[in-house]
Amino acid sequence: MTPVTVGLIGIACLFVLLIIRTPVAFAMLAVGFFGYWALEGSRSAGGVLLTESYSAVASYNLIIVPMFVLLGNISAVAGFSRGLYDAAFAWVGRFKGGLASASVLGCAVFAAVSGSSVATAVTLGRVALPEMRRLGYAPSLSTGAIAAGGTLGFLIPPSTGFVLYAILTEESIGRLFIAGILPGLLLTGLFIAAIWIVATLDPKAGPRGEPMALGERFRVLGEAAPLLAIIVISIGGIYAGVFTPVEASGVGAALVILLALARRRLTFSGLKEAVLNTLSTSAMLYMIVIGANVLNPFFAITRIPEALGDGLVALGLGAYGTLFVIILAYLVLGMFMDGLSMLVVTIPIVFPVIVGLGFDPIWFGVVAVIVIEMGMITPPVGLNVFVVRGVAGDVPLTTVFRGVLPFLVAMIVGLLLIIAIPGIALVLPNSMFG
Numbered sequence: 553m554t555p556v557t558v559g560l561i562g563i564a565c566l567f568v569l570l571i572i573r574t575p576v577a578f579a580m581l582a583v584g585f586f587g588y589w590a591l592e593g594s595r596s597a598g599g600v601l602l603t604e605s606y607s608a609v610a611s612y613n614l615i616i617v618p619m620f621v622l623l624g625n626i627s628a629v630a631g632f633s634r635g636l637y638d639a640a641f642a643w644v645g646r647f648k649g650g651l652a653s654a655s656v657l658g659c660a661v662f663a664a665v666s667g668s669s670v671a672t673a674v675t676l677g678r679v680a681l682p683e684m685r686r687l688g689y690a691p692s693l694s695t696g697a698i699a700a701g702g703t704l705g706f707l708i709p710p711s712t713g714f715v716l717y718a719i720l721t722e723e724s725i726g727r728l729f730i731a732g733i734l735p736g737l738l739l740t741g742l743f744i745a746a747i748w749i750v751a752t753l754d755p756k757a758g759p760r761g762e763p764m765a766l767g768e769r770f771r772v773l774g775e776a777a778p779l780l781a782i783i784v785i786s787i788g789g790i791y792a793g794v795f796t797p798v799e800a801s802g803v804g805a806a807l808v809i810l811l812a813l814a815r816r817r818l819t820f821s822g823l824k825e826a827v828l829n830t831l832s833t834s835a836m837l838y839m840i841v842i843g844a845n846v847l848n849p850f851f852a853i854t855r856i857p858e859a860l861g862d863g864l865v866a867l868g869l870g871a872y873g874t875l876f877v878i879i880l881a882y883l884v885l886g887m888f889m890d891g892l893s894m895l896v897v898t899i900p901i902v903f904p905v906i907v908g909l910g911f912d913p914i915w916f917g918v919v920a921v922i923v924i925e926m927g928m929i930t931p932p933v934g935l936n937v938f939v940v941r942g943v944a945g946d947v948p949l950t951t952v953f954r955g956v957l958p959f960l961v962a963m964i965v966g967l968l969l970i971i972a973i974p975g976i977a978l979v980l981p982n983s984m985f986g
Contacts, residue, residue: 559854562587576893580843587850604845618834619801620710624666625826630812633675636661639776642769649751649758652697653744655680659701660740663708664783673702677943690757691947696955699940703925708736713921720899725797727981742962782807844896857904871909886927918977929956
């Protein structure tokens with residue numbers, strides 16, 4: 553058999569393993585190891601397994617993952633998410649669909665400390681859903697807003713999606729983080745616009761909240777100001793060249809721990825819960841990176857990326873036509889795979905094609921992450937939808953999926969704008985210091 557044939561068999565085996573719910577890390581390890589064995593022999597396969605596993609876990613840049621995950625977990629157990637939601641509601645609650653808009657704003661800010669879509673949806677869902685239910689919000693709008701807002705955790709820095717993309721493509725983590733800021737703000741604005749449209753068409757779906765005096769609004773904002781300052785220091789430090797991304801993650805985690813202790817919101821049990829959750833999440837991500845590092849050499853010797861590139865060129869679709877085909881494939885895969893799995897499986901295959909077409913790799917990282925975000929709220933998998941359904945309790949799954957439809961439209965609009973105007977993603981990273 554030719555290397556390409558072996559590679560195609562390997563890809564088929566990988567998808568079969570994922571379909572039968574094999575953990576993605578071990579599915580990639582198995583396919584990468586045995587595929588390499590089939591082409592190069594057991595000695596070479598063993599060498600790849602050892603060297604690639606060591607190089608993966610020894611990567612200095614991977615320290616970002618546990619540090620930023622710890623930052624988000626400490627923020628969650630210390631109850632800072634409640635302050636973020638209250639501050640957002642103080643300023644936008646009096647508008648149509650104000651609580652839902654506040655939830656999206658809260659998700660956007662919490663995303664800047666958690667880096668996780670699921671953590672963002674769960675944390676803000678526990679705070680916001682009971683409030684929206686109390687004020688009579690339509691279950692579809694309230695759950696849809698949380699599910700969509702949670703996806704911002706995969707885009708707004710510090711994004712675990714960007715960390716994995718950077719490791720897989722050897723791009724700058726700092727530039728990717730900064731590239732996600734304006735697209736994240738754009739999607740946040742589009743989500744709020746979608747809420748306003750839904751609440752305008754059906755005022756009962758998203759009633760206005762009680763207006764708050766200006767002084768009270770500033771007081772509530774002041775409560776959330778220290779956490780907002782930590783976000784500005786860590787992410788702004790990367791942009792200004794003061795910190796590397798690794799240093800920023802450590803500074804952010806240390807500052808949020810000090811803030812939680814100063815406010816007497818961090819108990820021993822809370823710290824233990826945050827540390828254990830951090831260890832669990834970090835171990836999972838480290839295993840995924842190891843699996844990807846073993847799978848990538850197999851793909852390289854099969855020449856699958858080159859064959860895919862030649863096949864797409866042969867179609868004569870041009871650069872943007874080829875990009876459309878890749879995005880369409882992502883959307884289809886997103887219906888059946890979770891975001892991290894899709895990222896680590898597909899990037900080694902499509903990235904050489906994207907670079908060969910002349911697209912900016914930082915820009916494509918943003919595009920890929922947004923498309924993966926869309927998969928988080930589309931049926932039948934829609935991970936964030938299932939997460940929010942679990943938090944909401946008695947809301948039918950079909951209601952949640954119906955609720956995310958306006959936000960899917962908003963994401964499509966945002967994606968088209970970023971494709972049409974690449975500067976939305978590139979202007980900030982191109983102006984970075986250091």
